Amino acid sequence: MASRPRTLYEKIWDAHVVETRDDGTSLIFIDRHLVHEVTSPQAFEALRLAGRTVRRPDLTLAVPDHNLPTTPRVDAAGNRIPIADPQSAAQLEALETNAPSFGIRYIGATAAEQGIVHVVGPEQGFSLPGSTIVCGDSHTAAHGGVGALAFGIGTSEVEHVLATQTLLLKQSKTMEVRVNGELGPGVTSKDLILHIIGVIGTAGGTGHVIEYRGKVFERMSVESRLTVCNMSIEGGARAGLIAPDETTFAYFKGRPLSPTGEDWDKAVEWWRGLHTDDGAVFDKSVTIDAADVEPTVTWGTSPEDTSAIGGSVPDPMSFADPNKQEAARKSLSYMGLEPGQKLSDVEVQNVFIGSCTNSRIEDLRAAADVLRGRKIATNVKWAIVVPGSGLVKQHAEAEGLDKIFIDAGLEWREPGCSACLGMNPDKVPAGERCASTSNRNFVGRQGPGARTHLMSPAMAAAAAVTGKLTDVRELVK
Amino acid sequence: MDPVSSIEGRAIPYGAKNVDTDVIIPAAWLKTISRDGLAQGAFETVRAQPGNVIDDPEYQGAPILIAGDNFGCGSSREHAAWALLDMGVTAVIAPSFSDIFSGNAFKNGILTVELPQEQIDRLMEVAKTDPISVDLESQTVTTPFQDRFTFEVDPFRKDCLSKGLDEVGLTLERSDAISQYEKNQAQTMPWLAKGTEIAA
Ligand code: SF4
Numbered sequence: 001m002a003s004r005p006r007t008l009y010e011k012i013w014d015a016h017v018v019e020t021r022d023d024g025t026s027l028i029f030i031d032r033h034l035v036h037e038v039t040s041p042q043a044f045e046a047l048r049l050a051g052r053t054v055r056r057p058d059l060t061l062a063v064p065d066h067n068l069p070t071t072p073r074v075d076a077a078g079n080r081i082p083i084a085d086p087q088s089a090a091q092l093e094a095l096e097t098n099a100p101s102f103g104i105r106y107i108g109a110t111a112a113e114q115g116i117v118h119v120v121g122p123e124q125g126f127s128l129p130g131s132t133i134v135c136g137d138s139h140t141a142a143h144g145g146v147g148a149l150a151f152g153i154g155t156s157e158v159e160h161v162l163a164t165q166t167l168l169l170k171q172s173k174t175m176e177v178r179v180n181g182e183l184g185p186g187v188t189s190k191d192l193i194l195h196i197i198g199v200i201g202t203a204g205g206t207g208h209v210i211e212y213r214g215k216v217f218e219r220m221s222v223e224s225r226l227t228v229c230n231m232s233i234e235g236g237a238r239a240g241l242i243a244p245d246e247t248t249f250a251y252f253k254g255r256p257l258s259p260t261g262e263d264w265d266k267a268v269e270w271w272r273g274l275h276t277d278d279g280a281v282f283d284k285s286v287t288i289d290a291a292d293v294e295p296t297v298t299w300g301t302s303p304e305d306t307s308a309i310g311g312s313v314p315d316p317m318s319f320a321d322p323n324k325q326e327a328a329r330k331s332l333s334y335m336g337l338e339p340g341q342k343l344s345d346v347e348v349q350n351v352f353i354g355s356c357t358n359s360r361i362e363d364l365r366a367a368a369d370v371l372r373g374r375k376i377a378t379n380v381k382w383a384i385v386v387p388g389s390g391l392v393k394q395h396a397e398a399e400g401l402d403k404i405f406i407d408a409g410l411e412w413r414e415p416g417c418s419a420c421l422g423m424n425p426d427k428v429p430a431g432e433r434c435a436s437t438s439n440r441n442f443v444g445r446q447g448p449g450a451r452t453h454l455m456s457p458a459m460a461a462a463a464a465v466t467g468k469l470t471d472v473r474e475l476v477k
Numbered sequence: 478m479d480p481v482s483s484i485e486g487r488a489i490p491y492g493a494k495n496v497d498t499d500v501i502i503p504a505a506w507l508k509t510i511s512r513d514g515l516a517q518g519a520f521e522t523v524r525a526q527p528g529n530v531i532d533d534p535e536y537q538g539a540p541i542l543i544a545g546d547n548f549g550c551g552s553s554r555e556h557a558a559w560a561l562l563d564m565g566v567t568a569v570i571a572p573s574f575s576d577i578f579s580g581n582a583f584k585n586g587i588l589t590v591e592l593p594q595e596q597i598d599r600l601m602e603v604a605k606t607d608p609i610s611v612d613l614e615s616q617t618v619t620t621p622f623q624d625r626f627t628f629e630v631d632p633f634r635k636d637c638l639s640k641g642l643d644e645v646g647l648t649l650e651r652s653d654a655i656s657q658y659e660k661n662q663a664q665t666m667p668w669l670a671k672g673t674e675i676a677a
Contacts, residue, residue: 259668
């Protein structure tokens with residue numbers, strides 16, 4: 001086995017095979033399981049009904065994020081403020097009961113460490129390089145940014161992992177997305193991944209695990225890598241990977257659940273071998289020139305509907321595929337846009353800076369850099385910043401970023417998924433537009449009738465300042 | 478999971494193509510903590526139209542649903558399968574299914590039957606007046622008339638469905654192999670074996 005050159009994906013896969021069956025499926029060991037309140041109640045209920053236990057509670061971490069309001073969670077006297085929506089409250093309560101009763105470590109709604117599962121995992125040192133990570137949420141792909149094989153699963157699979165710490169899987173095909181050259185000034189990892197999805201399409205990675213390769217990724221911070229891998233699912237891939245390197249090791253050193261002492265040395269030694277061997281073959285390969293990437297926004301209702309900010313709303317007839325023409329027509333009617341309209345003329349009434357794609361400290365710094373000493377435009381009615389975790393929030397406050405946001409007219413909120421999907425009260429009103437740093441611009445994603453434009457934190461901040469989709473490079477020359 | 482053998486009864490002649498999971502069960506219903514009760518929200522937007530086939534008293538409690546191409550596309554929510562089960566549907570017949578949906582359906586004991594469009598068209602006709610029968614053992618769909626259509630099913634899935642085996646139960650039988658893996662991992666990759674206990 002060792003003699004054949006292998007891809008990074010194959011190396012992680014091989015290290016986790018418990019056994020392989022005749023039909024080619026394998027039982028794969030899962031090292032880390034993140035659990036949140038939305039997709040777990042039915043799994044715990046099934047365990048209870050069957051009289052089953054959690055095989056490895058120590059490899060499981062539970063954090064609520066989707067339903068939590070982003071308004072204060074404790075009152076002045078330090079008492080918890082109950083969630084008004086009874087169903088959200090019931091989902092939270094179920095997790096609060098299930099985690100301790102199955103022996104799982106639980107980070108509660110008011111803990112400083114609470115946050116979006118995909119922010120918390122790496123931050124706590126729970127999501128380690130070379131590990132297999134699952135969560136009942138499709139954006140689990142994010143953890144690929146630390147060099148872990150991470151993917152979303154359904155509730156029956158959540159139950160399967162809780163009971164057996166394994167999953168029955170077929171090996172995926174491999175896809176290389178190679179980016180040559182360097183990103184221009186003002187162009188971020190979010191612009192890059194939006195551009196990549198625009199190029200490969202939402203089905204481009206179907207059946208594949210993507211490995212992002214090239215100098216651009218090597219130079220990126222771990223946080224930016226998490227942003228890139230997060231949206232692999234929008235490109236149809238179940239998982240995305242970036243090889244761990246010195247930047248990754250430095251990121252993990254000293255985190256609460258990171259290995260220590262002798263374990264640390266052994267881990268790093270193994271991690272150093274986690275890269276695609278020379279001569280390893282990918283099933284599919286796409287090459288992108290970094291010089292082609294501009295600050296990018298979406299104009300439609302699919303993450304592949306991307307354009308450089310300098311561009312215009314496309315004419316649906318300009319697409320070769322009749323299905324795409326039809327989809328674009330529908331998108332434009334939902335989005336209230338006309339073909340040929342300049343993107344930089346499109347006004348926004350809402351700004352959302354947050355979500356597991358862009359709510360880490362680096363994202364907040366990028367947004368604050370644009371907003372420092374500025375005010376949001378008068379046509380922007382609602383602008384919120386939702387840090388990805390309580391620790392990110394503390395960190396930002398220590399740097400004074402909260403003041404910059406508040407002075408500019410944005411709201412500074414408690415951590416959670418928030419307006420990314422509007423399961424909590426944070427929603428974009430019907431017919432209004434939102435400059436959003438999240439990952440999905442689907443119909444109704446941010447609230448019924450809401451119109452979402454995806455972009456980077458710096459671009460969202462620029463939109464807040466001008467009240468329109470704006471090339472951030474014009475503000476920070 | 479209850480064993481599946483044959484499913485016989487009225488079939489809802491729904492027929493729509495590209496039915497996504499948002500149509501089967503809208504996002505607002507994801508806030509539940511139970512698998513039950515989702516029938517109420519199933520096909521909510523379809524049922525808002527007067528005279529829709531789902532609410533037609535003729536098909537109340539029908540165990541079979543007939544649909545068009547690409548049934549169950551969209552999000553991975555397993556609630557779509559639970560909603561169908563809660564309606565009493567245990568077999569869906571369509572020309573094709575999304576992968577994730579058919580996996581979720583299988584895990585919940587719902588049979589997904591793929592048949593070519595002409596045969597679907599014929600079943601849509603029959604369903605308006607007569608029952609339909611789906612037999613897993615012989616892999617056939619039959620009507621009270623001369624129709625007899627055969628379908629493919631993955632042997633592993635067929636075995637699980639017909640014996641009512643659940644995947645968790647099957648994997649638990651492999652506990653020894655999993656224990657062996659864990660033992661090796663504790664030796665070779667001790668840092669991975671430690672998890673949340675490290676900061677106890
Ligand atoms: S922030 Fe959005 S995409 Fe991320 S886990 Fe929450 S809901 Fe899902």
